[in-house]
Amino acid sequence: MATTEAEDLDDFRERARKWVTANLRPGGAERAGLRGSTDEEAELAAVAREREVQRAMFDAGFAGICFPKEYGGQGLPPAYQGAFNEALAGYEYPGRLQVPTLSPCAAVLLEFGTEEQKRQHIPAMLKGEELWMQLLSEPGGGSDVAGATTTAMRDGEEWILNGSKIWTTGAWWSDWGLCLTRTNWDLPKHRGLTVFILPLRQPGLDVHRIEMLNGSREFCQEFLSDVRVPDTDRVGDVDDGWTVGTRWMFHERMLYNSPLVSFPAGAGNAAGGPDLLGIARSAGVLGDVAMRERVGEGRVLDVVGNCLQDRVGAAVRSRQMSDQAAAIVRLFKGISAARTRTLGYEIAGAAGGVWADGDGASADAGVDFLMRQTACIGGGTTEMARNVISERVLGMPREPAVGRDLPYRDVPRSATSRR
Amino acid sequence: MLLEPLPDQESLRDTTAKYLADVMSSEQVRRLRDDAAGFAPGYWRQGAELGWTSLLVGEAQGGGSVSEHGLVDLTLIAHEFGLRAAPGPLLPANIVAGALSAEGAGDHSEVVAGLLSGASVASWAYAEEAVAATEPAAMACQVRAEGDELVIDGVKRPVEAAAQSDHLLVTGRTGDGLTQVLVAAGTPGLSVEAMHSVDLTRRFARVELRGVRVPSSAAVGSVGGAGAQVERQFEQAVVLACAEAVGAMQAAFDMTLAWTFDRYSFGRPLASYQALKHRCADMKSWLEGAHAVTDAAARALATAAPDAAELASVAKSFVGDYGAELLQDCVQMHGGVGVTFDHDLHLYLRRVSLQRALWGTPAEHKRRITTLLEQRGDA
Numbered sequence A: 001m002a003t004t005e006a007e008d009l010d011d012f013r014e015r016a017r018k019w020v021t022a023n024l025r026p027g028g029a030e031r032a033g034l035r036g037s038t039d040e041e042a043e044l045a046a047v048a049r050e051r052e053v054q055r056a057m058f059d060a061g062f063a064g065i066c067f068p069k070e071y072g073g074q075g076l077p078p079a080y081q082g083a084f085n086e087a088l089a090g091y092e093y094p095g096r097l098q099v100p101t102l103s104p105c106a107a108v109l110l111e112f113g114t115e116e117q118k119r120q121h122i123p124a125m126l127k128g129e130e131l132w133m134q135l136l137s138e139p140g141g142g143s144d145v146a147g148a149t150t151t152a153m154r155d156g157e158e159w160i161l162n163g164s165k166i167w168t169t170g171a172w173w174s175d176w177g178l179c180l181t182r183t184n185w186d187l188p189k190h191r192g193l194t195v196f197i198l199p200l201r202q203p204g205l206d207v208h209r210i211e212m213l214n215g216s217r218e219f220c221q222e223f224l225s226d227v228r229v230p231d232t233d234r235v236g237d238v239d240d241g242w243t244v245g246t247r248w249m250f251h252e253r254m255l256y257n258s259p260l261v262s263f264p265a266g267a268g269n270a271a272g273g274p275d276l277l278g279i280a281r282s283a284g285v286l287g288d289v290a291m292r293e294r295v296g297e298g299r300v301l302d303v304v305g306n307c308l309q310d311r312v313g314a315a316v317r318s319r320q321m322s323d324q325a326a327a328i329v330r331l332f333k334g335i336s337a338a339r340t341r342t343l344g345y346e347i348a349g350a351a352g353g354v355w356a357d358g359d360g361a362s363a364d365a366g367v368d369f370l371m372r373q374t375a376c377i378g379g380g381t382t383e384m385a386r387n388v389i390s391e392r393v394l395g396m397p398r399e400p401a402v403g404r405d406l407p408y409r410d411v412p413r414s415a416t417s418r419r
Numbered sequence B: 001m002l003l004e005p006l007p008d009q010e011s012l013r014d015t016t017a018k019y020l021a022d023v024m025s026s027e028q029v030r031r032l033r034d035d036a037a038g039f040a041p042g043y044w045r046q047g048a049e050l051g052w053t054s055l056l057v058g059e060a061q062g063g064g065s066v067s068e069h070g071l072v073d074l075t076l077i078a079h080e081f082g083l084r085a086a087p088g089p090l091l092p093a094n095i096v097a098g099a100l101s102a103e104g105a106g107d108h109s110e111v112v113a114g115l116l117s118g119a120s121v122a123s124w125a126y127a128e129e130a131v132a133a134t135e136p137a138a139m140a141c142q143v144r145a146e147g148d149e150l151v152i153d154g155v156k157r158p159v160e161a162a163a164q165s166d167h168l169l170v171t172g173r174t175g176d177g178l179t180q181v182l183v184a185a186g187t188p189g190l191s192v193e194a195m196h197s198v199d200l201t202r203r204f205a206r207v208e209l210r211g212v213r214v215p216s217s218a219a220v221g222s223v224g225g226a227g228a229q230v231e232r233q234f235e236q237a238v239v240l241a242c243a244e245a246v247g248a249m250q251a252a253f254d255m256t257l258a259w260t261f262d263r264y265s266f267g268r269p270l271a272s273y274q275a276l277k278h279r280c281a282d283m284k285s286w287l288e289g290a291h292a293v294t295d296a297a298a299r300a301l302a303t304a305a306p307d308a309a310e311l312a313s314v315a316k317s318f319v320g321d322y323g324a325e326l327l328q329d330c331v332q333m334h335g336g337v338g339v340t341f342d343h344d345l346h347l348y349l350r351r352v353s354l355q356r357a358l359w360g361t362p363a364e365h366k367r368r369i370t371t372l373l374e375q376r377g378d379a
């Protein structure tokens, strides 16, 4: 390995830049599956390429820059990840292996996993051998994460899982899942949860693909019937899954601000936002003052979002803000990503709604607009972020919760279960 | 405001905060509504002793920053001004002091000394009617050389504290280039006519220059070659306007959040209604975004980073749009009392609204950003 003891940041930056230029293909931040690609083979090829790139990064000493050395990382401070992200700007990068594999999944393992779990999985994640999914949302509800009903029952040294998880992007090509389950229905909602890790390809676990409105089939639902998980694959204590879950949510909201993930610096918003200048150019409206203002507005939101992410990230690290402040970034980026897609659709004009092959950047604007709200739903909705900010950051009163102290089996969970 | 100010920056900020808390209560700000100058000379001189006018001036000229980046230090003062909607020509006095002491500006040390001590005030006559502040190349004011004199013709508006200023730094065009000239108050051909403003204490004027003659030594920088310096001054002004507006946003937000806990409706505090909680969350995200981008712009400008021009425009556009929105939402959450003169909220609404309109509107800065993006693409 090329890394030497305590490499100077500038040397590291230079080495990263050279390595990226020599080994990676130019390309922007492309968002897995959400642009309506329906070509399965292309998707699998892209996943395979990303595993290769991740492996190459690992071999060169650029994977897991802020992960501890004993688990295959580099054990360096966040500034080194920042330097690597700068080097990545304008190049391909293994996006599908960053979120959710390295954060939140690996981040949760680092905090709560056993020594064996960390040794088994984290190096494999860093090498691109294990792609992870978070199995949180359920058909009955995603915002109320602690309301999970997928059940784990103890059977000697094993657990038997039954239920269903949903809205996992890319589960059909992934390897492992971090899964929140209910292990005790007689305790109040937050006190009967437990987290497990499980392979996604195994008997009793069916992964169904769900077509999104843009034709993409990356969304998945998992059906678990009598899936057996050894107790050694439990993460955290029995019935203490919400302690794990709270940190899990934190890592999820940190998104690309987490020092655990690689992400090309300055690539605008993390969801690979539209190139408004390109759309304006292809729609031929760059001479229109109103359209120039819309291009500028999109850039304003991207730049402010990045500055905000830096500020909140630094404040959380220096303990000037609580972990919960990550919700501020999540909210801002969600709302501005949605706004940017509206701007793109507006700038594209008629070509946003009806386009021809060869229309260039404006041809994507329509489908991007149709998918606009994904940025405000995935990763916890913007409404939930507003709840967290108002209650946990600003200290405003909590929403009244029905049956906070009741056994969870007695709490209404749907309109039909109301007595 | 800076997340982690250095100890020296913190003490600079703190002395200003304490001084303003002592002398500039909101009642005092309200009283100054009818004061012709909007601030007292003694108030300004004392502030100057705390460093209000020295941060953009080099040490050799008697100034000095507390960190190595005077503009960043100055944003801390501007932030405190915003927190109290404080009066005084903070922005123009500093821009002129910085311009006069910049390298190649010529010898204006006497004027600089007066600004440093607070004994005199200067302002920058930059903006013109119907010319976007973001497009100095389009300004109409003419500066022509005649022998060893410069002759200025044009109308500048709005010029802050023009009637209170001992000197005006006038920016005009010479052919295709820009020229800056220092003109003393009372110079023949110079007339100053008061304007009206949304702010309670900031005074503005329309300044007319008709055949104003000054010696060529009054030029600040080169005749016809001041474009880069003007752009730099403009971006500094933008950042200071933002820093002050962010202070006012912070004060209004804190006041409004406290109000939602104190005010009851239907038997419970406003703070318990999700509709209002969510709006507070939105405001918090705008507020932190405004802090973040303003600090980033100040740092970029102070270090002459390549993205400084863009960041300045991004900050001005964002703070202009979202600052005004935040203030109006604060008014809404206050209900009727929010639109009364005796309540403090309007002091901040005024300051934020003023800064939104000056130094380029959000729309003008968005256009500038697009132009910068195109230039980057072409490079």
Ligand SMILES: Cc1cc2nc3c(=O)[nH]c(=O)nc-3n(C[C@H](O)[C@H](O)[C@H](O)COP(=O)(O)OP(=O)(O)OC[C@H]3O[C@@H](n4cnc5c(N)ncnc54)[C@H](O)[C@@H]3O)c2cc1C
Pocket: A100, A133, A134, A135, A136, A137, A138, A139, A140, A141, A142, A143, A144, A166, A167, A168, A169, A374, A377, A378, A379, A380, A381, A382, A383, A384, A387, A399
């Ligand atoms: C692109 C994408 C990728 C995703 N990837 C994953 C993944 O990998 N793993 C995973 O587990 N999930 C994933 N999700 C699911 C996502 O986390 C959920 O969709 C989300 O948390 C909302 O849950 P829900 O769909 O059940 O909506 P609900 O929880 O039913 O919410 C419906 C609406 O009500 C609002 N609402 C709900 N409760 C409140 C409240 N208390 N106050 C105010 N408003 C409220 C919500 O904001 C939303 O607008 C993904 C979603 C998307 C769009």
